[in-house]
Amino acid sequence: MRFLDTMTQTHLVGISGSLRSASYNTALLRAAFEGLPGGVTASVASLKGIPLYDLDDITEHGTPDSVNELRSAVRQADGIVFATPEYNWSVTGAMKNAIDWLSGGPDSPLDFKPAAIIGVGGGSGTARSQGHLRDILGHNSLCILADPQVMVRGLGRRFDGFELADEDVRSELGLMVNGLLQLVERSRSTERIEMEGSVLIVGAIDEVADKAARSLVERGYRTLQASSVIDAERILSKRAVAAIALDPAVEAADRARINSASGDLPIITLTDPMTVGVTVDDTLRYGNATG
């Protein structure tokens, strides 16, 4: 199987909806990540230990570490492979619960992410579960690979212990990864076009940021917003942003990380949201950046 050559480093994350250590779906996921092309890495994020989503618990104790780790693994990945078992004609509770945790907030790591769905099950090869998963992920506008649909029947018959022992399935997995890498490349170029010449507003998404965005749009800029340093770094790694409007409330450590990710982009401290457009104009014209 020849894989698509990618110029940029790409990372895929796999999520298996089974908590079993001897899960066939996790084994299928691992087989999909064997022999990836140069420049492509992959990891499997575990759903073991992710508690049930309970808003009362979150209010009292905050978001658990296991969930923060999962959110960050998904955010840092360029594409996701979901391996979904079928329980009672649908996705497992573990899978749905994980998506409930991942899907929330203005900066969900699932939003617009390229993804593929695979699964191994009984008679229908997880067809129903995969259909339901597609519907659920529609909430966050994921870009899901249409073909090939890797629906494996026969469970253990396809495996030798934990090793995939079916060459037809292996080659379908190769086609799936190749298709997913193409989706990732396409989403990168769309993202680059959308970001070209944009001003990145970093800080809380609040009234000040809204006013700044409006003032920039009035002067003909596109704007992007990042409410977390991880989002800002991800956007800055694409290098298509013209300038950064930085909320003064951004903490020193985050400010330093944004500084080091920004290269030579001008950074404007967002003191007056109404004049930020003029300041960006001046800075871009006369190169008068402030740190």
Ligand SMILES: Cc1cc2nc3c(=O)[nH]c(=O)nc-3n(C[C@H](O)[C@H](O)[C@H](O)COP(=O)(O)O)c2cc1C
């Ligand atoms: C509660 C439950 C419901 C199940 N329902 C289905 C089903 O609707 N369709 C199916 O193909 N297999 C069903 N199975 C069988 C699973 O496909 C099988 O247990 C499979 O090995 C689970 O995936 P895993 O090996 O990745 O854990 C069910 C299993 C359990 C425990």
